[in-house]
Amino acid sequence: MGDGAAAAGLDPAEVGRIFREESGRSLAALIGVFGDIDLAEDAVQEAFAVALGKWPRDGVPPNPGGWITTTARNHAIDRLRRESRGRQLLSDVAVLAPGGGEPATPQEVGPVPDDRLRLIFTCCHPALSTEAQLALTLRLLGGLSTKQVASAFLVTESTMGRRLVRAKHKITAARIPYRVPEAHELPDRLRPVLAVVYLVYNAGLTGPAGPGLCAEAIRLARILAGLMPDEPEVAGLLALLLLTESRRASRTRADGSLVLLGEQDRTRWDRAMIAEARRSSAAAFAATNPALISCRRPSTPCTPTPRRSSRPTGHRSSPCTTSCLRSLPPRWWPSTAPSPSARSRDRWRRWR
Amino acid sequence: MTDEEMAQSHKQLAVLEQELKSTGAWVVSGRLHESATATVVRMAGGEVVTTDGPFVESKEHLGGFYIVQAPDLDVALTWASRVTGAIKAPIEVRPFAGFEA
Numbered sequence: 001m002g003d004g005a006a007a008a009g010l011d012p013a014e015v016g017r018i019f020r021e022e023s024g025r026s027l028a029a030l031i032g033v034f035g036d037i038d039l040a041e042d043a044v045q046e047a048f049a050v051a052l053g054k055w056p057r058d059g060v061p062p063n064p065g066g067w068i069t070t071t072a073r074n075h076a077i078d079r080l081r082r083e084s085r086g087r088q089l090l091s092d093v094a095v096l097a098p099g100g101g102e103p104a105t106p107q108e109v110g111p112v113p114d115d116r117l118r119l120i121f122t123c124c125h126p127a128l129s130t131e132a133q134l135a136l137t138l139r140l141l142g143g144l145s146t147k148q149v150a151s152a153f154l155v156t157e158s159t160m161g162r163r164l165v166r167a168k169h170k171i172t173a174a175r176i177p178y179r180v181p182e183a184h185e186l187p188d189r190l191r192p193v194l195a196v197v198y199l200v201y202n203a204g205l206t207g208p209a210g211p212g213l214c215a216e217a218i219r220l221a222r223i224l225a226g227l228m229p230d231e232p233e234v235a236g237l238l239a240l241l242l243l244t245e246s247r248r249a250s251r252t253r254a255d256g257s258l259v260l261l262g263e264q265d266r267t268r269w270d271r272a273m274i275a276e277a278r279r280s281s282a283a284a285f286a287a288t289n290p291a292l293i294s295c296r297r298p299s300t301p302c303t304p305t306p307r308r309s310s311r312p313t314g315h316r317s318s319p320c321t322t323s324c325l326r327s328l329p330p331r332w333w334p335s336t337a338p339s340p341s342a343r344s345r346d347r348w349r350r351w352r
Numbered sequence: 353m354t355d356e357e358m359a360q361s362h363k364q365l366a367v368l369e370q371e372l373k374s375t376g377a378w379v380v381s382g383r384l385h386e387s388a389t390a391t392v393v394r395m396a397g398g399e400v401v402t403t404d405g406p407f408v409e410s411k412e413h414l415g416g417f418y419i420v421q422a423p424d425l426d427v428a429l430t431w432a433s434r435v436t437g438a439i440k441a442p443i444e445v446r447p448f449a450g451f452e453a
Contacts, residue, residue, distance in 0.1 A: 125425075175425050175447060176426075
């Protein structure tokens with residue numbers, strides 16, 4: 001705790017990295033306690049401001065996420081104490097929060113309740129528009145600033161700010177619940193969540209924000225896969241994103257033109273990502289009903305991948321090759337592939 | 353809707369309303385006469401003017417309403433899905449102002 005080496009090595013960029021990694025979880029926990037997104041956002045940001053002053057001096061605490069959550073919770077409680085409208089809320093919090101409403105010491109290292117699953121289902125509630133779902137997910141779970149979200153979707157910061165405010169207002173006014181849907185609701189409710197994660201990835205592939213959004217989408221997919229280990233659609237999505245990402249370096253030439261799969265330099269594929277994708281897709285296919293997403297990019301994980309080969313990967317032995325590729329939604333369709341059939345487009349619409 | 357479909361729809365709505373009432377969710381509900389029966393009262397030049405006809409000329413009109421109490425949007429949407437299943441027409445769900453947590 002607070003050793004000199006850690007203190008000396010800490011710079012604001014490191015705090016920024018921790019913010020991206022930990023803020024979603026802290027925010028989700030605080031929304032769970034206070035039921036107020038704005039209050040939770042302000043409190044988490046204040047906690048990071050405190051960290052920025054404190055950690056370079058004292059070192060990063062053993063559990064930075066726990067520290068941030070506790071500090072943010074204390075900030076939120078202080079603020080509620082000052083406001084009359086907060087008193088009632090605070091008495092509710094005293095019932096809900098372990099340890100009561102009294103501020104704990106910021107050194108707390110206990111596990112932070114992982115409410116991120118609740119948060120993503122709220123952000124991706126079908127009562128919100130797709131634009132709002134994307135923006136909220138990146139802002140609240142991804143820890144991106146409004147400016148970053150705005151630049152990812154080619155709108156001005158003030159437009160994105162208004163979009164976020166409207167979305168959060170709808171969550172409050174229409175009482176969009178903060179909970180994970182029950183098993184029977186999950187097929188319908190999981191779809192927009194997965195679509196949002198995929199669209200985040202897609203925005204990273206083609207949009208101006210670049211690889212940052214791709215990494216964010218994979219991070220979100222990993223979180224989902226960790227939180228819902230038995231859900232084949234989630235495992236399939238993670239595998240799909242990892243496989244696409246593993247070939248990023250070999251997909252374009254120096255001049256930006258596209259390299260077809262068969263001509264790609266396979267030594268530049270990311271083996272670790274492919275291995276993770278294989279494990280994830282194996283989990284998806286092990287389920288009784290193979291997931292739709294897990295059928296979307298079947299070739300690579302189903303077959304051995306020789307280091308160099310001019311033949312496209314896996315089109316012979318894969319159990320579901322072209323027909324599954326065809327089920328890719330049109331806008332996700334890689335430019336190397338034949339155009340999808342009308343039937344598969346319909347299938348996508350149903351899935352969407 | 354054919355007469356038979358209409359009867360079926362009324363039957364489903366009766367069951368639904370019974371359920372709404374027994375769970376304590378029902379506040380009030382009603383079916384409206386067609387829009388040709390509407391009268392609009394508005395302010396024009398500082399005076400109240402009464403005219404015949406609906407406020408907005410459109411192909412779709414409000415046919416009726418339910419006011420229900422629901423702890424959150426998902427519960428309200430569940431009731432709404434059942435109504436729409438019975439009447440085969442879309443239903444818009446809006447929160448009442450002033451009832452926020």
